[in-house]
Amino acid sequence: MRYIIGIGNYRMADDSIGLRIVEHIVQSGLDKGFEAVGIADEGMRLLSYLENETERIVLIDAVGLGLAAGEYRLFAPSDVRTTKMAQGLTTHEGDALKVLELARNLGYPIPPLTILGIQPGDLGPGMELSPALQERFHTYLEIALEEVQRD
Amino acid sequence: MRQNVSINVHHLTRVEGHGNIVVDVKNGKIEKMQWQVPEAPRFFEAMIRGRHYSEVARITSRICGICAIGHTLASVKATENALGIVVTPQTVKLRTIIKHAENCDSHLLHIYFLVAPDLFGAPSVFPLVPTHTEVVVRALRMKRFAHEWGSLLAGRTTHPTRVIPGGLSEYPTEAELKNLKKRLIDLQPDLDATVKTVLSVADKVPSFERQTEYMALSSDKEYAVYDGVIQTVMPDGKKQRWPVADYKSCTNEYVVPQSTAKYTKNKMASYMAGALARFNNNYDLLHPEAKKLAETLKFKPLCFNPYMNSVAQLVEVVHGVKDSIRLLDEVLGAGYKPEDLVKPKKFGRGQGAVEVPRGILFHEYGYDDKGMCTGGNCIIPTNQNHGNIQLDLEALVPKLLAAEKDEKAIELGLEMLVRAYDPCISCSTHYLKVEFKR
Numbered sequence: 283m284r285y286i287i288g289i290g291n292y293r294m295a296d297d298s299i300g301l302r303i304v305e306h307i308v309q310s311g312l313d314k315g316f317e318a319v320g321i322a323d324e325g326m327r328l329l330s331y332l333e334n335e336t337e338r339i340v341l342i343d344a345v346g347l348g349l350a351a352g353e354y355r356l357f358a359p360s361d362v363r364t365t366k367m368a369q370g371l372t373t374h375e376g377d378a379l380k381v382l383e384l385a386r387n388l389g390y391p392i393p394p395l396t397i398l399g400i401q402p403g404d405l406g407p408g409m410e411l412s413p414a415l416q417e418r419f420h421t422y423l424e425i426a427l428e429e430v431q432r433d
Numbered sequence: 434m435r436q437n438v439s440i441n442v443h444h445l446t447r448v449e450g451h452g453n454i455v456v457d458v459k460n461g462k463i464e465k466m467q468w469q470v471p472e473a474p475r476f477f478e479a480m481i482r483g484r485h486y487s488e489v490a491r492i493t494s495r496i497c498g499i500c501a502i503g504h505t506l507a508s509v510k511a512t513e514n515a516l517g518i519v520v521t522p523q524t525v526k527l528r529t530i531i532k533h534a535e536n537c538d539s540h541l542l543h544i545y546f547l548v549a550p551d552l553f554g555a556p557s558v559f560p561l562v563p564t565h566t567e568v569v570v571r572a573l574r575m576k577r578f579a580h581e582w583g584s585l586l587a588g589r590t591t592h593p594t595r596v597i598p599g600g601l602s603e604y605p606t607e608a609e610l611k612n613l614k615k616r617l618i619d620l621q622p623d624l625d626a627t628v629k630t631v632l633s634v635a636d637k638v639p640s641f642e643r644q645t646e647y648m649a650l651s652s653d654k655e656y657a658v659y660d661g662v663i664q665t666v667m668p669d670g671k672k673q674r675w676p677v678a679d680y681k682s683c684t685n686e687y688v689v690p691q692s693t694a695k696y697t698k699n700k701m702a703s704y705m706a707g708a709l710a711r712f713n714n715n716y717d718l719l720h721p722e723a724k725k726l727a728e729t730l731k732f733k734p735l736c737f738n739p740y741m742n743s744v745a746q747l748v749e750v751v752h753g754v755k756d757s758i759r760l761l762d763e764v765l766g767a768g769y770k771p772e773d774l775v776k777p778k779k780f781g782r783g784q785g786a787v788e789v790p791r792g793i794l795f796h797e798y799g800y801d802d803k804g805m806c807t808g809g810n811c812i813i814p815t816n817q818n819h820g821n822i823q824l825d826l827e828a829l830v831p832k833l834l835a836a837e838k839d840e841k842a843i844e845l846g847l848e849m850l851v852r853a854y855d856p857c858i859s860c861s862t863h864y865l866k867v868e869f870k871r
Contacts, residue, residue: 322592383559
């Protein structure tokens with residue numbers, strides 16, 4: 283099985299980008315040959331998809347990349363190091379890299395995994411994406427759909 | 434007694450969201466002792482105005498990514514109440530099983546990942562991976578099961594899709610329900626191991642008591658999580674009940690300068706909601722296996738130690754598993770089949786309440802004659818607990834000072850107290866912050 287997984291907080295503006303892309307995929311019936319899953323702010327649910335049978339995961343998340351709002355990068359977890367100071371695994375502190383570190387330490391199988399990281403413009407309370415992310419929404423969507431089908 | 438203490442825990446760790454603890458003691462006098470909640474208002478009540486009744490729970494389930502099932506259930510129940518919908522007994526039982534799944538899922542996260550590090554003397558779960566591998570693996574296995582348990586019935590546990598006004602939009606097959614029952618029965622070794630783990634650190638649970646009022650849903654028929662009336666139990670054991678429709682008269686929201694979140698109170702200066710409040714109100718209706726566990730732990734009502742909230746959560750995990758097996762037997766034994774949605778009979782105003790992991794949750798909505806929402810109100814349990822947390826901290830600090838604890842020990846004691854309430858302040862963002870390796 284292949285997965286596009288969205289992580290984020292629906293109420294915190296651009297933090298919800300992954301969830302909104304996943305919702306769009308499901309509502310438009312674009313989830314053919316893969317499953318689109320929103321795990322919201324419970325990053326530990328990512329562990330449920332780390333299985334031997336998993337062929338590929340594309341994780342979509344807001345990522346502080348030091349770029350202009352709306353810009354994005356595709357990268358593997360091994361390409362980066364986290365600069366977050368938090369040590370824990372709550373929904374507040376935890377992030378996908380922490381969850382993957384936990385999974386690795388516990389011997390979970392780590393399938394090919396790409397992160398589509400999108401630089402947020404607004405992480406404050408709000409139920410809408412900032413204009414910079416709204417404008418590129420379909421670009422992110424196309425990249426995610428292409429990446430999840432990659433061999 | 435220590436004369437000068439200055440503690441400023443900015444963004445307390447291992448709770449969900451932002452909360453600060455500030456303590457300032459000068460020359461033995463407590464000059465400042467505050468539990469601060471600086472989250473921004475979220476205006477969900479405004480967002481639902483003008484929306485059709487079929488959309489409202491979809492929106493309000495976004496209030497919380499952890500308690501999305503609870504918000505959906507409270508929302509749908511309030512809407513059904515406003516629309517004169519009475520769902521079938523099968524729907525009530527299936528929704529109760531969904532509620533148990535969410536409470537167990539959240540309790541397991543809290544016990545294993547947020548509280549256990551304190552009891553094992555670790556800053557987070559990560560240092561426990563090499564030293565307590567089996568415990569961490571078990572925790573993840575149980576948590577994954579709880580997630581699958583809820584997803585089977587609710588469609589998904591994060592912002593569930595199948596719970597809608599009038600019933601359920603889709604149903605699992607009979608074979609899937611039978612398999613769920615088998616998996617719940619097969620969970621017993623993990624439950625036993627969890628109890629052993631908790632017993633091994635039970636002496637690390639701080640002993641601190643402060644008498645307060647406890648509020649929970651209550652029912653004469655069962656340990657209420659999905660349905661019931663509002664009940665409080667006072668320190669002398671006296672209980673009082675209110676219909677859910679009167680929730681405002683016993684929550685009495687008010688504002689305080691140190692917090693953007695609203696506080697609540699009833700008969701006393703504050704009350705507690707959550708697992709300990711349910712345990713104190715409804716102990717007699719726990720499943721016998723859950724009661725047995727409480728007895729093993731020498732844990733009985735009325736318990737005034739807020740740190741025991743985490744232990745009450747463990748008791749509720751056992752109850753939730755056993756009660757779900759009972760409910761599945763009843764559903765399967767009564768000729769389980771998918772049912773049509775119950776249609777609205779009127780449009781008006783309605784209230785709904787359920788017990789989410791952190792306590793009693795209220796939703797209320799009004800609808801016009803076209804079924805469009807005219808307004809709503811949500812009172813979440815974490816906010817109901819802020820006043821009690823503040824008064825607990827005020828009572829605890831002098832004891833810790835008198836015990837000549839150093840500043841770090843005082844800080845840890847206060848942090849553990851707040852964590853025991855499992856607050857879910859819900860303004861957290863989840864984004865990654867990275868730099869590329871050269």
